[in-house]
Amino acid sequence: METNYYTLKRTDNQLLALTHLSQLLTCFTGFGGLIVPLIIWATQKDNVEGLDIHGKSIINFQLSIVVYSVLSIPLILLFGLGILTFIFIGILAFVMPIINTIKASNGELPSYPLSFNFIS
Template sequence: MESNYHTLKRTDNQLLVITHLSQLLTYVTGFGGVLAPLIIWATQKDQVDGMDAHGKSILNFQLSMLIYSIISIPLIFVVGLGILTLILVAILAFIMPIINAVKASNGELPSYPMSINFIS
């Protein structure tokens, strides 16, 4: 039997901010920047207004940064350009979560540059 019951999503900009900032766990644990936002997104996407869009953007960004990092490693030996790419990835992966946390606190949608759309 199909139900017409729709649950209302709550507005929780603070949780959206925490979700963006949780990406910075990568600098502490090495992998928490993917796991923490994934867990928050998976458990809250149906309860928090905007969480689905924010979570997908975060995961797409994190996966993109991982791929760019992996591609950069052989480029270090081949061209030497890989070091610059790794530095750029590290800077983007640190600054963009902070910028998008501020956007989330203002009720704006996130925008992550160089992000490949894996999850839509």
């Protein structure tokens, strides 16, 4: 007799929201905005419904923020465009996690603009 094991994923919108909100650690501590969501995603993606999609979106967004920040450094020498880019990146990195936290708590899918797909 063959035994089938089914893993049931639980619905946990609070963990999804917390994962999005944990990105703000970078704004307050200087680090952790990539590490904490990565750990939550890696450990819970098989247990929580939708965490795989949310986690990939968060990791892609955080990696995109790093790429944009690194590319902005040489732009500082070009008429100060890098400073404006840094300001835009900072606003985007603060506002988008809050918007997607609200979306996640309502059961909606995340959307991060200008995000590269490093993990698909």
